[in-house]
Structure formats: C-alpha cells, structure tokens
C-alpha cells in the first residue's frame with residue numbers, strides 16, 4: 001500500500017520502497033548517547049521571534065496533529081544556534097506512544113519520552129518549502145520532549161482543548177493567536193546534528209535542535225492526544241498512537257551539545 005503509515009504493512013520498515021532515501025546515511029531520529037556527544041563551546045544560543053498572529057489552523061492529517069502558521073514572510077522566525085540566518089516557522093506537530101513509557105522519536109541515553117513535539121522551520125533563502133527540502137540546510141526543527149508528570153505545563157492546555165475539533169482525519173479548525181514559544185522549557189540547552197524528516201519523504205534536509213530539558217504533560221493530556229483517530233469520520237475508529245519512527249543508524253555523524 002503506497003500510503004505510508006505506522007502499521008505493520010506500511011510502517012517505517014516499508015517506507016524505503018517508495019522513499020529510497022529512508023535508507024540514507026543521514027536519517028532521523030537517532031539515539032543520542034551522552035558519551036559520544038561533543039560539547040561545542042562556539043555554539044551560540046538560539047532564539048525565536050514568533051508572532052502569535054501567524055497561527056492559522058490545527059489539522060488532523062491522519063498521522064499527527066499539526067498546527068500551521070503563515071510562512072509567507074519572515075513573520076515567525078528561529079535564528080542562532082547552529083543556524084545561519086532566519087528560518088521561518090511553518091508548523092508544529094507531535095509524535096507519541098500508546099503508553100507513557102514510549103512515544104518519542106529521538107532516544108536520549110536509552111530514555112524514551114512519552115512524546116516529542118517538532119517545531120518545523122525552513123530557510124527562506126530557498127524560495128519555498130519544497131525547494132528547501134532539497135538542501136542540507138533547508139529545514140530546522142526544534143524538538144521538545146514531553147514527559148508525564150503531575151505538574152503539567154498549562155501552556156499545553158490550548159492545543160489539547162482544540163483536539164476535540166479535529167478528532168478524525170481531514171478535520172481542520174481555526175487555531176489563532178498562539179505563540180508556540182510558550183511551550184519551551186526554561187533551559188535553552190540543546191543537542192544539534194544533521195538529519196532528515198522522520199516521516200516520508202525522509203529528505204536529509206534538517207538541522208535538528210533538540211532541547212535537553214523536557215516539558216511536563218499530565219496523564220490526562222496524554223490520554224487526550226491518544227483520543228485522536230487516524231480514520232476519517234465515516235470509517236471505523238482507529239486510534240492515533242505510536243506515530244513515531246524508531247532510531248536510525250548514526251553512520252558516523254557527530255552530535256554536538258551547547259552545554260557541558
């Protein structure tokens with residue numbers, strides 16, 4: 001079945017048949033082992049300037065829940081860290097598991113988090129997103145780990161409230177006046193490496209910026225994410241869970257850390 005997904009018959013082990021780059025040397029996610037990480041004292045801090053007015057809609061595309069932003073000009077941008085110039089915020093989305101003990105895509109010293117949020121930005125020196133996909137520095141994704149605890153981050157509430165409006169595949173709802181930087185943890189410490197989309201087309205165009213400090217979500221908030229469906233409204237209910245790709249071969253790549 002050409003429609004890729006996360007099931008046995010169309011999941012990560014099948015993707016290479018339609019997207020051969022899935023077996024490339026710069027694939028994501030990866031397992032990060034602190035012993036192999038290189039602290040780079042020359043790495044500057046990263047920063048964002050997000051315009052809450054750029055938020056447009058929230059969408060269930062049958063694989064994840066995505067919030068889309070206006071990226072027709074430098075309205076919400078990420079800069080600094082390993083990046084040269086401004087990168088425009090296009091969307092953010094989340095990957096999660098069927099239970100709290102797994103769900104993240106990147107794995108840190110053997111730790112799988114319950115979920116991983118990706119804020120996707122592209123380099124406007126390549127005229128559009130499709131053009132940026134073909135460049136090694138075309139896209140920058142900030143990854144934030146979500147761990148389950150009892151002091152949840154109130155800023156997640158807005159996203160989870162909107163989930164009721166996009167329960168099934170193809171559902172879209174307005175999602176305005178939202179500054180995603182409120183989701184960031186306190187620390188700006190990060191790991192960075194060169195990799196790929198963790199879903200088809202698996203293009204190797206991403207500079208990853210993974211935040212070291214996870215944010216906390218409640219068990220109820222995780223249950224809310226798991227209440228999303230991959231099916232359309234008229235089809236039998238199939239829960240949207242385990243929409244994560246397992247770690248891929250590091251192939252000699254070096255992960256740098258902004259911290260000691």
Ligand SMILES: NS(=O)(=O)c1ccc(C(=O)NCc2ccccc2F)cc1
Pocket residue numbers: 118120130133141196197198199200201
């Ligand atoms: N999980 S992740 O690595 O952060 C990731 C980020 C963005 C996409 C994406 O834009 N896909 C749609 C898409 C649209 C147009 C052209 C190519 C595409 F992949 C996929 C995966």
Ligand SMILES: [Zn+2]
Pocket residue numbers: 093094095118198
């Ligand atoms: Zn993602």
